[in-house]
Amino acid sequence: xxxxxxxxxxxxxxxxxxxxxxxxxxxxxxxxxxxxxxxxxxxxxxxxxxxxxxxxxxxxxxxxxxxxxxxxxxxxxxxxxxxxxxxxxxxxxxxxxxxxxxxxxxxxxxxxxxxxxxxxxxxxxxxxxxxxxxxxxxxxxxxxxxxxxxxxxxxxxxxxxxxxxxxxxxxxxxxxxxxxxxxxxxxxxxxxxxxxxxxxxxxxxxxxxxxxxxxxxxx
Numbered sequence: 220x221x222x223x224x225x226x227x228x229x230x231x232x233x234x235x236x237x238x239x240x241x242x243x244x245x246x247x248x249x250x251x252x253x254x255x256x257x258x259x260x261x262x263x264x265x266x267x268x269x270x271x272x273x274x275x276x277x278x279x280x281x282x283x284x285x286x287x288x289x290x291x292x293x294x295x296x297x298x299x300x301x302x303x304x305x306x307x308x309x310x311x312x313x314x315x316x317x318x319x320x321x322x323x324x325x326x327x328x329x330x331x332x333x334x335x336x337x338x339x340x341x342x343x344x345x346x347x348x349x350x351x352x353x354x355x356x357x358x359x360x361x362x363x364x365x366x367x368x369x370x371x372x373x374x375x376x377x378x379x380x381x382x383x384x385x386x387x388x389x390x391x392x393x394x395x396x397x398x399x400x401x402x403x404x405x406x407x408x409x410x411x412x413x414x415x416x417x418x419x420x421x422x423x424x425x426x427x428x429x430x431x432x433x434x435x436x437x438x
Contacts, residue, residue, distance in 0.1 A: 220265035220335055220378060221396050224248040225255030227273050238324045243358045243371055245399040252276035259285060263395050264292050265335050271298040279312050286313035293334035332356055339382040346381045351420060353381055367419055372397060376412045380425065380435035389432035
């Protein structure tokens with residue numbers, strides 16, 4: 220899933236981007252508040268990791284602007300301001316969760332997965348569809364109780380389809396949701412990923428809706 224990261228500390232930002240990408244996320248990282256604020260309007264992000272003390276514009280001001288503009292993307296505030304008053308202000312401004320530095324990467328992953336699940340209407344830690352079980356935290360896929368080996372992008376695509384069950388997703392939507400701006404996307408990348416999912420999970424796992432896109436489930 221595609222994540223917007225707004226963090227001005229180069230060590231933290233670089234570590235989060237590299238770490239989250241290894242865990243299966245696609246990450247667009249901005250180290251300036253103004254650029255990060257505008258980035259939310261340029262791509263379909265599944266969630267946002269937002270620092271508070273940012274150059275250009277403070278994180279709370281950015282969050283307030285997004286919420287006043289009816290942006291509903293789940294936001295995880297990540298900041299050194301760990302006192303109770305700051306947490307209350309952040310949550311009351313519209314944050315969905317709050318994590319104080321220092322932090323463990325696995326906890327960031329777990330909190331992002333929880334936010335994405337809730338925003339997609341799924342309350343369970345695992346996503347089950349027919350004989351397929353997907354665990355977002357371990358990035359593992361099971362079919363009939365046996366592990367299925369998928370590439371990171373195949374897993375990202377499967378997760379996107381599972382979270383949007385019974386919805387038709389266009390090729391452009393899929394590309395925008397599983398690739399970051401820094402990644403090069405081949406013209407037939409989505410078709411290749413779909414082919415591999417069908418080969419590994421069954422030819423009927425994803426349906427093609429002619430000239431529209433792809434769907435997992437019923438239209």
